[in-house]
Amino acid sequence: MRSVVVVGAGLIGTSVGLALTARGVTTHLLDRDPRVARAAAALGAGRTGRPRRPADLAVLAVPPGQVARVLAAVQGEELARIYTDVASVKEVPLTHAAEAGCDLARFVGGHPMAGRETSGPEGARRDLFRGRPWVLTPSARSGGEALDTVLELVALCGARPVVMGHREHDRAVALTSHTPHLVASLLAGTLLRGESDELRLAGQGLRDTTRVAAGDPDLWTDILGDNAEAVLTVLDALHGDLSLAREALRDLARGGPTARPDAAARLRAVLERGVRGRARVPTPGRRPAENAPRVPDAAVSGAARVSRPSQMALPQGVRDGVRPVA
Amino acid sequence: MRSVVVVGAGLIGTSVGLALTARGVTTHLLDRDPRVARAAAALGAGRTGRPRRPADLAVLAVPPGQVARVLAAVQGEELARIYTDVASVKEVPLTHAAEAGCDLARFVGGHPMAGRETSGPEGARRDLFRGRPWVLTPSARSGGEALDTVLELVALCGARPVVMGHREHDRAVALTSHTPHLVASLLAGTLLRGESDELRLAGQGLRDTTRVAAGDPDLWTDILGDNAEAVLTVLDALHGDLSLAREALRDLARGGPTARPDAAARLRAVLERGVRGRARVPTPGRRPAENAPRVPDAAVSGAARVSRPSQMALPQGVRDGVRPVA
Structure with a gap:
């Protein structure tokens, strides 16, 4: 891979540019705001402006709601041979891209699981x-060369490729990222009702539980809106447990723990589910807890090792999960 | 202060013992499980067993539900001149202590805002x-010598004293600690429903938002139960915003963002409240954000500076907030 165009010089786009430039790949930076592209270039993420001939790859680092429109536009001007995106939602943009008549053989959706609460090139x-x-969420239409090229991008950025179906991806991030973000926002929102000096008792627990709530509300409206159904499924479960907890607390507030021992047991059950759920969260560098699921990651390590990844068989679940688009 | 008895050699009690021993204070360690007391002593947190004569101070490092009972018992055997506790809830234990006939002139409630997800002396x-x-939550009955002695404990442990009324404390921790804990538990509980390989997409955001959910469910049932009313007030507000978010997501799932632009606006409003609430969380070493409340911390710095703290006038709000007990 010799040349890449990054479309959208925000946090992710500029970070991609910095990683590629460091590996000797010629990187072009485009942004609807030319000042942002210049700022990214000044940080060493590449050069501003379009390449003279189609690049090997275009990375669309735009919000999920703009992926389809931008893909149609840049494919129309033959910006690159192969295309990928970095959006946090995969099914809706793919459906829209199909509806917009994009060439999906040359597109493989992507989602790097990395980010910061800052936005813009400065945080890159x-x-x-x-x-x-x-x-990476290759669709049934994605060609082998497209997957190869995008896997090379992932390798150049030092990341670990995980191949999934797009609906499987959307369900997974609803659980591990989108719902946690919304819940952190809901929790942080309660702090607006606090008296001025109540907040001085805040400790690391509150900082950690609300950290992601600082994220850009426009971007997150876009993400949550495009993954609304999967997020709702998780939220409904959370709402059920919240109702149980509130009822138990109401009983405890009225009667005290001795008056209603079963209320304490009901509250404890919710907390105990939390302990078990938390044990499923993988900690980097540690083996999963005994009650955590065993993660079949053959696809991951396979893709990382195989030098010509398009030859590897996609795991059954991925192929099954990929619905032909349009 | 020459001698202290720590009752309960868990994480907090043992940490107090380690801090005091390092400052040359003779520290005695008691625990209902003698092996736990011996483990704490082996770590250098003090010596096991009762002192021969009453100690200067007894620190009750037991769960909130046991404070009143233990206080009555140790005052009955004249274990020390002055007593404090470290429980995360202050009003209910104080009421129970008054009902149990404890000598409240020699008691000042305390709550160090520090902890870890581990329990037991090993994590100290x-x-x-x-x-x-x-x-510190002196009641209307607390004597000046009691406040002086407990302030000396705080200073020896290197902490920053904050004097508050007990109800004011309970409201503040409901907002900054107890509700966040319960919400983290609810969120972590949703992870039990995830498919085995969905969790491998978990990143730092999920780790942070669910970290505190690993806490001991028995201890937290006790804490939340004793502060049920204040926690419910915060949870009710959160539940209202959750309902708004779910309704907006349902509309977006049905119609898509273009069909229901107002649904996106409603979802965005919840996220934007989260951004503003998060900005109120103080970051150590940083000035509060502009929209964060200005924290009147005269009481804090005053107490830290004055060498004979019982002579300082308690801030108006604290005296007002202290209801005479029983």
Whole structure:
């Protein structure tokens, strides 16, 4: 891979540019705001402006709601041979891209699982993706060359490729990222009702539980809106447990723990589910807890090792999960 | 202060013992399980067993539900001159202590705002309290000598004293600690429904938002149960915003963002409240954000500076907030 165009010089786009430039890949930076592209270039993420001939790859680092429109536009001007995106939602943009008549043989959706609460090129880091999962969601129409090329991008950024179906991806991030973000926002929103000096008792627990709530509300409206159904499924479950907890607390507030021992047991059950759920969260560098699921990651390590990844058989679940688009 | 008895050699009690021993204070360690007391002593947190004559101070490092009973028992055997506790809830234990006939003139409630997800003496650290707020909630009955003695404990542990009324404390921790814990548990509970390989996409965001959910469910049932009313007030507000978010997501799932632009606006409003609430969380070493409340911390710095703290006038709000007990 010799040349890449990054479309959208925000946090992710600029970080991709920094990683590629460091590996000797000629990187072109485009942004609807030319000042942003210039800022990214000044940081060493590449050069501004279009390449003279089609690049090997175009990375669309735009919000999910703009992926289809931008893909149609840049394919129309033959910006590159192969295309990928970095959006946090995969099914809706793919459906829209199909509806917009995009050439899906030359497109493989992608989602690097890395980010920061900052936005814009200033927060970008060359090693943002190092060691992190980078999900690829080839559709039934994606060609082998497209998957090869995007896998090379992932390798150049130092990330760990994970191949999944797009609906499987959307369900997974609803659970591990989108719902946690919304819940952190809901929790942080309660702090607006606090008296001025109540907040001085805040500790690391509150900082950690609300950290992601600082994220850009426009971007997150876009993400959550495009993954609404999968997020709702998780939220409905959470709402059920919240109702149980509130009822138990109401009983405890009325009667005290001795008056209603079963209320304490009901509250404890919710907390105990939390302990078990938390044990399923993988900690980097540690083996999963005994009650955590065993993760079949043959696809991951396979893709990372095989030098010509398009030859590898996609795991059954991925092929099954991929619905032909349009 | 020459001698202290720590009752309960768990994480907090052992950390107090380590801090005091390092400052040359003779520390005695008691625990209902003698093996736990011996483990804490082996770590250097003090010596096991009762002192021969009453100690200067007894620190009750037991769960909130046991404070009143243990206080009555140790006052009955004249274990010390002055007593404090470290429980995360202050009003219910104080009421129970008054009902149990404890001598409240020699008691000042305390709550060091420090902790870890581990429990037991093994997780204890000498510097656990360094620079952290340590709330003291003198009641209308607390004597000046009692407040002086407990302020000396806080200073010896390197913490920053914050004097508050007990109800004010309970409201503040409902907002900054108890509700966040329960919400983290609810969120972590949703992970039990995930497919085995969905969790491998988990990143730092999920780790942070669910970290505190690993806490001991028995201890937290006790804490939340004793502060049920204040927690419910915050949870009710969160539940209202959750309902708004779910409704907006349902509309978006049905119609898509273009069909229901107002649904996107409603979802965005919830996220935007989260951004503003998050900005109120103080970051150590940073000035509060512009929209964060200005924290009147005269009480804090005053208490830290004055060498004979019982002579300082308690801030108006604290005296007002203290209801005479029983």
